[in-house]
Amino acid sequence: MDGKNIKALFTENDQSQIFADFDALSANEKQTLLSDCASVDFSWLAERIQQFKQEENAAVKTIEIEPAPIVALPKTRSELAREKDARTVGEEALRAGRLAAFLVAGGQGTRLGFDGPKGCYEVGPVTDKTLFRWHAEQILARAKRYGATIPWYIMTSRANDADTRKYFAKNDYLGFDKEDVMFFQQAVVPSVDFNGKLIRADRGGLALNPDGHGGSLGALVRSGAIADMKKRGVDTISYFQVDNPLVTICDPVFIGYHLKQHAQMSSKILDKSCPEEKVGHICLQNGKTTVIEYSDLDEENMHARESSGRLKFWAGSIAIHMLSVDFVQSVGGGARLPWHLAKKKIPYYDNGNIVTPDQPNGIKFETFVFDALPLTEASVTMEVAREDEFAPVKNATGVDSAESCRQLLSNYFGRWLEAAGVSVPRNENGDVTIPIEISPLFALDENELKAKLPEGFAVGEKIVL
Numbered sequence: 001m002d003g004k005n006i007k008a009l010f011t012e013n014d015q016s017q018i019f020a021d022f023d024a025l026s027a028n029e030k031q032t033l034l035s036d037c038a039s040v041d042f043s044w045l046a047e048r049i050q051q052f053k054q055e056e057n058a059a060v061k062t063i064e065i066e067p068a069p070i071v072a073l074p075k076t077r078s079e080l081a082r083e084k085d086a087r088t089v090g091e092e093a094l095r096a097g098r099l100a101a102f103l104v105a106g107g108q109g110t111r112l113g114f115d116g117p118k119g120c121y122e123v124g125p126v127t128d129k130t131l132f133r134w135h136a137e138q139i140l141a142r143a144k145r146y147g148a149t150i151p152w153y154i155m156t157s158r159a160n161d162a163d164t165r166k167y168f169a170k171n172d173y174l175g176f177d178k179e180d181v182m183f184f185q186q187a188v189v190p191s192v193d194f195n196g197k198l199i200r201a202d203r204g205g206l207a208l209n210p211d212g213h214g215g216s217l218g219a220l221v222r223s224g225a226i227a228d229m230k231k232r233g234v235d236t237i238s239y240f241q242v243d244n245p246l247v248t249i250c251d252p253v254f255i256g257y258h259l260k261q262h263a264q265m266s267s268k269i270l271d272k273s274c275p276e277e278k279v280g281h282i283c284l285q286n287g288k289t290t291v292i293e294y295s296d297l298d299e300e301n302m303h304a305r306e307s308s309g310r311l312k313f314w315a316g317s318i319a320i321h322m323l324s325v326d327f328v329q330s331v332g333g334g335a336r337l338p339w340h341l342a343k344k345k346i347p348y349y350d351n352g353n354i355v356t357p358d359q360p361n362g363i364k365f366e367t368f369v370f371d372a373l374p375l376t377e378a379s380v381t382m383e384v385a386r387e388d389e390f391a392p393v394k395n396a397t398g399v400d401s402a403e404s405c406r407q408l409l410s411n412y413f414g415r416w417l418e419a420a421g422v423s424v425p426r427n428e429n430g431d432v433t434i435p436i437e438i439s440p441l442f443a444l445d446e447n448e449l450k451a452k453l454p455e456g457f458a459v460g461e462k463i464v465l
């Protein structure tokens, strides 16, 4: 479509504000703005604006949900035997090269406010190890343990794709063979103000945002990643987020439960720390495994308790999934997941300036990967211990920050050292008081550490292994 037609289409759809200063733009700015505008799907946009109006006027209602069946942390002998069995199945799949690691790293990381891809953020308790490197070392160590290649697929987005690829190229693909790391971009969609008007992000562009981690399923298919997996004999995908260095990627136990149940998508959950904790809730809705976002859980369900006093909906989702390749192909190749709307502060271009609002001024549209759960025929929900698997970096300071993440990593490795008979200093809160960092390439777990730790190992002011 040429510029004239695009402008006419925008006028027809009551969006001519986007071209108010078009004549004053440089040739390059005109071209990039027109290219953004050409990507707008007006029938999609009309549906979203309609959805916004409906949701604004909808009354809050109690949701009909039930707790989901959960594979709880093993305590009894039979539960431990079941876990062992699952581990064996998972290890066989790893040895057979059936696994791929899949990182979603297309988010905007607005809360962290870091200039660059979030994966380049440094979170080593002692060293400057980045989130990308933590993940890379873990995948490489697990591949080595099972004598197989684990290809790594990384979803980026328009804003961070080039910088992500540059970082990997500059750092020798973090130890991977170049052909075993594949990058691809998710789609973007336009944001609008509260009147449904499209927003200019700068002189030469619209305000567009990545289409949410739910966009990963379609992007896996469109990019050829799924075809590549099939060619390699991969049938199971270990899905994880960029901001949690404690995630166990390609966890053999999780793989085992997922495969034994012939599940299409499975999830790890943890016991919520309080009713209001800001994590999604795994439950059953109409008999289907579902995640209800914390913001959508009504007060009654949020605070409901079992007769034992335990929260009825205690299962908090931590966005760690196992997916079957065939399932991704069928969902990702078909219709999109439902759209979620969020009121956000969206920077906008105004008369030569880029204004960063201090209040939400518009709506972002996103899809969520967990909305694929109700589409499964079978799904496993597995409990993990918070301290073993969850150290997210979301904010610049305070809760879920790099600082809290480093402390959680030191605590985690401190427990490994203690299990190996080393005395580790702790404060009155139980936190380890020295920074400890153990590379997955040195030890992937407590047992490997025990086997490798030199005799008479002594704790100093900091530990790096």
Ligand code: UTP
Pocket: 104, 105, 106, 107, 108, 109, 110, 111, 112, 118, 155, 157, 186, 210, 211, 212, 213, 215, 240, 241, 242, 243, 366, 394
């Ligand atoms: P978050 O929901 O924490 O969002 O993403 P975010 O963009 O990283 O951070 P905020 O909310 O702007 O502060 C969880 C994971 O999903 C990925 C992120 O990169 C992160 O790994 N994600 C999120 C995508 O890959 N694409 C998206 O569109 C959104």
